[in-house]
Amino acid sequence: xxxxxxxxxxxxxxxxxxxxxxxxxxxxxxxxxxxxxxxxxxxxxxxxxxxxxxxxxxxxxxxxxxxxxxxxxxxxxxxxxxxxxxxxxxxxxxxxxxxxxxxxxxxxxxxxxxxxxxxxxxxxxxxxxxxxxxxxxxxxxxxxxxxxxxxxxxxxxxxxxxxxxxxxxxxxxxxxxxxxxxxxxxxxxxxxxxxxxxxxxxxxxxxxxxxxxxxxxxxxxxxxxxxxxxxxxxxxxxxxxxxxxxxxxxxxxxxxxxxxxxxxxxxxxxxxxxxxxxxxxxxxxxxxxxxxxxxxxxxx
Numbered sequence: 001x002x003x004x005x006x007x008x009x010x011x012x013x014x015x016x017x018x019x020x021x022x023x024x025x026x027x028x029x030x031x032x033x034x035x036x037x038x039x040x041x042x043x044x045x046x047x048x049x050x051x052x053x054x055x056x057x058x059x060x061x062x063x064x065x066x067x068x069x070x071x072x073x074x075x076x077x078x079x080x081x082x083x084x085x086x087x088x089x090x091x092x093x094x095x096x097x098x099x100x101x102x103x104x105x106x107x108x109x110x111x112x113x114x115x116x117x118x119x120x121x122x123x124x125x126x127x128x129x130x131x132x133x134x135x136x137x138x139x140x141x142x143x144x145x146x147x148x149x150x151x152x153x154x155x156x157x158x159x160x161x162x163x164x165x166x167x168x169x170x171x172x173x174x175x176x177x178x179x180x181x182x183x184x185x186x187x188x189x190x191x192x193x194x195x196x197x198x199x200x201x202x203x204x205x206x207x208x209x210x211x212x213x214x215x216x217x218x219x220x221x222x223x224x225x226x227x228x229x230x231x232x233x234x235x236x237x238x239x240x241x242x243x244x245x246x247x248x249x250x251x252x253x254x255x256x257x258x259x260x261x262x263x264x265x266x267x268x269x270x271x272x273x274x275x276x277x278x279x280x281x282x283x284x285x286x287x288x289x290x291x292x293x294x295x296x297x298x299x300x
Contacts, residue, residue: 010022010023010105013225013273013282014300015071015218015219015220015224015225015271017220017221018071018072018073018220020069020273021111022299023070023079024102025065025066025083025084025098026083026098027064027065031094032094033234036064037234037237037244039244040062040240042060044060044240044243045061045062046058046060048293050294054279054296055234055235055277064276064278065281066276067083068080068082068083068102069227069273070109070116073200074201076117076118076198077111077115077118078117078201079106079116079120080120081121081122081128081275082119082121082128083128083130083131084131085098085130085133086134087135088126088171089170090170091167095126102131103134103143113144114145116144117147119144119147119149120214121149121155122151122275123151123213124176124210125171125210131143132179133178141178142178142184144184150186150187150197151188151212152188152190152205153187154211155213155214156185156187158212188203190214191205202217203216203217204217207250207254207257208255209230211249213231215229215261223271224268224269224270225282226261226271226272226273228273228277230245231257232274233274233276234274234276235274238291238292238294239289262291262292265284266285270285277294283295284297
């Protein structure tokens, strides 16, 4: 799998007084789109001219990435989602036993693992929790030993009673339970109005993809950004909010969430940062035809 070199410049955006860094992990293979968003057919994709060239090829194949976001807000060094991780045994071949320079890029952005104060997990899927841990002497240990890891209470409680297949149990064994056993994972009640984690930093409930899924809102000096997690996987869903992911736990709720979220962002100066959006990754939501489109905001 192609990954960007660890020495590449770290893309970033300014939100008021905060700089948000994109920490690249991997570009996902072309087969990801048809599997993940089966209703985003080449015909549907190519009908949206604005998706090309950044978010889709002329052949209608979606461009999808795995990355995290890191920023410093009110003295807290924050990482939102932790990607797929290295050396993890995964059923998805695109995620299996990766060897990327993610930690080197995170360090180059000014966030060496020991310095991270807070890890926010939008939800507990394998491609969002992988760097929670790394292997040391054959054991999975927390990658960010001085951080508090946060997810919503509804999210963690859902998975405690879910009948997991072996692949998901493996992910919990290597990437969630070691953090819990180290006493680093906390859960947060996230009401419909959201939960303030720190001044200018909020978890916003965006259920559907998973029951406790959250987006992360960052506000500084009158400017706002929203990190999507998986309530929006790809910009094609702005044009067609009814397009859902094959792994949505509650597809109807996921669509409702997406429509409400996009409606709230449209025409505002809130910067939408897509957790799986290919570069340029960020943009403003604009009303377009009967739905929306993304006006890209390139990284600096």
